[in-house]
Amino acid sequence: MRFFLLLLLTICLTSCQKESQVDPKIILSGKVEPGEAGFLRLETSARFKYHNQPELKLDLQVQKDGSFRDTIEIKEGHYILQTGNNEVNLYLKPGDDLQLKLNNGNISYDGEGAKENTYIKERDSLIAVVGGNNFYQYFSKLPEEEFLQYANSLEEQRLEVINRHGEMDLHLQKTERLWANVEKAHKFYNYSFTRETVETSYVASKEYPDPLAELDLNDEDLLHVGLFPMLIYSHFGNIASDNGMEEWEYIVKDSFPITNSEIREVAFYTTAVFSMKSFEKLDEFYQKSQEFIQDKKLKEVITKQYLALKELSPGKPAPNFTLRNMKDEPVSLIDFKGNFVYLDFWASWCKPCIEEIPAFKKLQKKYKNDKIFFVSIGIESNKESIQRLIEKHELNGIHLFDPSKEKELKDAYSVSGIPHYVLIDKLGSIIESFAMKPSDPQLYNQIDNLLE
CATH class of the missing domain: 2.60.40 (Immunoglobulin-like)
Structure with missing residues (x-):
């Protein structure tokens, strides 16, 4: 009898597992x-x-x-x-x-899935109405109290939409709530910095909320929120800097506030991607990354970026390339040998790139008769986008483009984001693989010293 009951239980469990x-x-x-x-x-x-x-x-x-x-x-x-x-x-x-x-x-x-996607449709409609404002154009101009009220109201509107769709998938409900929470935290974090650009005397009040106070930083579902890695990168990066550490050194300490291993790994990786180029202890960082990071793919990305940076250190030969100019003629880096070269990786869809155009034109004008070439490399899928921008802004200089070689070139120069600038000497060797942007006054001093 006992065997029969056990057999029935086994059959039931097996069938239930199949059904689930x-x-x-x-x-x-x-x-x-x-x-x-x-x-x-x-x-x-x-x-x-x-x-x-x-x-x-x-x-x-x-x-x-x-x-x-x-x-x-x-x-x-x-x-x-x-x-x-x-x-x-x-x-x-x-x-x-x-x-x-x-x-x-x-x-x-x-x-099946209609409830969730009806919610997504309503969420996107809300984002289209309230999501267009950014800090530099709107939030930073608001007085602190008014900003806090507005940021809280945006979160409340997102949560109201979620609550109206309470029958949808529970995991989606949770991650969408986390999105609303993280977006508010991101606004809180950025306001204190961007407000200073509008009101130079601004100091956050004693009542100003801690941006991360409402977040459980060890909740792995936060990793499903795209803004979260950048939020903790910025927040803990500043703490590390204030304490005389590089970001990665703080993350690997036992005292680091986040104990969840996967979230710490993502924090370490995010820091590597965005800050590796500025690490003074680059070799020590890389050795620690191989111990600390468990995810094989993340290790591979870090290794690739590390090796590229080592090859781009001052004095190393700049990777040669052959691209096409606007007349569809081949142009190679070695064509400029005997002159300094300032490479500018940019795109028509890149707002920070566009913002640098006036300063870039001013830079070109000052050194137009000197032995330095300004070479702009378009990260674009079609030449027409580059041509339109050249005509709109009356750009001079050398403009190159070749989407078939884009990935190879970005990897060779460790371009993880644009705009990206590289300064090369007369012999074709790297001076700086992460050179100053055109709007930086110190760039003029650097070029003047090179041309002496």
């Missing part, structure tokens, strides 16, 4: 109105993607009548559906059977 297993695939189907979209493409969202969410890029087949249906193996997370000239944010998880209807730019949902 979630199909790793989703069914995505629907219909677009004629002329609404010639193609559909599903890809991972760069802005909202979850931590460790794999990259996905998939074209969906649209039939002549506008219908489409595809079965896709997918991980839980945030995706973008490109529909012709429009983009729609989607939240997808294994087991979904989501039906979409696109009509005159509007989208509606049905089936």
